[in-house]
Amino acid sequence: MRIGQLARRTGVSERSLRYYEKQGMLSAERTPGGHREYSEAAVDRVIRIQELFAAGLCSEKIVQLLPCMRDTDGGPSAVATPKLVADLTAERARIDRMIADLVRSRDTLDEVIDAAQLS
Amino acid sequence: MRIGQLARRTGVSERSLRYYEKQGMLSAERTPGGHREYSEAAVDRVIRIQELFAAGLCSEKIVQLLPCMRDTDGGPSAVATPKLVADLTAERARIDRMIADLVRSRDTLDEVIDAAQLS
DNA sequence: CTAGAACCTGACACCAATGTCAGAATCAAG
DNA sequence: CTTGATTCTGACATTGGTGTCAGGTTCTAG
Numbered sequence: 001m002r003i004g005q006l007a008r009r010t011g012v013s014e015r016s017l018r019y020y021e022k023q024g025m026l027s028a029e030r031t032p033g034g035h036r037e038y039s040e041a042a043v044d045r046v047i048r049i050q051e052l053f054a055a056g057l058c059s060e061k062i063v064q065l066l067p068c069m070r071d072t073d074g075g076p077s078a079v080a081t082p083k084l085v086a087d088l089t090a091e092r093a094r095i096d097r098m099i100a101d102l103v104r105s106r107d108t109l110d111e112v113i114d115a116a117q118l119s
Numbered sequence: 120m121r122i123g124q125l126a127r128r129t130g131v132s133e134r135s136l137r138y139y140e141k142q143g144m145l146s147a148e149r150t151p152g153g154h155r156e157y158s159e160a161a162v163d164r165v166i167r168i169q170e171l172f173a174a175g176l177c178s179e180k181i182v183q184l185l186p187c188m189r190d191t192d193g194g195p196s197a198v199a200t201p202k203l204v205a206d207l208t209a210e211r212a213r214i215d216r217m218i219a220d221l222v223r224s225r226d227t228l229d230e231v232i233d234a235a236q237l238s
Numbered sequence: 239c240t241a242g243a244a245c246c247t248g249a250c251a252c253c254a255a256t257g258t259c260a261g262a263a264t265c266a267a268g
Numbered sequence: 269c270t271t272g273a274t275t276c277t278g279a280c281a282t283t284g285g286t287g288t289c290a291g292g293t294t295c296t297a298g
């Protein structure tokens with residue numbers, strides 16, 4: 001599929017998709033004329049990338065991580081190096097803290113919302 | 120307490136604390152010489168602010184939200200306006216989506232980490 | 239062939255919190 | 269009083285993903 005369709009299907013701007021490619025997170029075939037042609041698996045990959053961004057990973061880490069992920073395209077997934085595993089373990093801990101923070105913030109919001117409702 | 124101690128106790132830089140004040144999120148008495156003097160409740164407040172930042176709220180929303188929060192200083196908490204409640208409800212939904220994303224990302228990381236461990 | 243839609247590259251701008259630095263003033267202990 | 273630690277203000281830089289625009293090329297339906 002073309003970049004426009006991928007953008008629509010993922011909700012990610014074309015700008016960002018091109019950026020992902022430049023960072024090495026996303027690849028695409030090219031038509032003879034130079035237009036990008038994406039495989040079906042790109043949809044899942046883009047969504048994964050977005051999730052990882054939302055989790056606070058920088059593109060560099062994502063680049064290292066992606067080849068180790070079991071992807072929908074069934075490609076042979078690489079095994080993470082010890083260094084990468086250490087990094088990811090740290091990221092995992094950070095994500096855990098993030099989730100805890102978010103739950104607290106949600107509770108805070110709920111308190112305020114509830115207080116306003118019953119007034 | 121002074122800004123340095125508050126920074127150490129919260130893990131937030133002095134720079135950020137001054138920024139919070141300028142944005143109207145944090146207040147402080149002043150010594151005759153102009154140095155900031157914080158109450159004990161400032162510690163909790165700063166931590167809350169950080170959590171809310173982590174939850175993706177901008178400082179403007181936080182400013183509106185803070186007076187409605189039941190604070191440790193026991194100040195009379197204001198009641199949120201309907202408009203604010205609507206905003207916060209939207210934020211709450213966003214936070215829910217964020218948490219779901221984070222859990223997925225954490226699972227992704229776990230898969231990669233586990234795959235590397237047993238190899 | 240042609241017109242309009244879609245795509246290409248490259249460059250500049252933005253956001254919002256934070257880092258950092260400089261130069262001056264204040265504070266607290268000896 | 270002195271001195272070293274702390275704080276003050278203000279300004280500029282950074283970050284990293286994204287928005288946006290310009291000028292040109294490619295694609296595709298009629």
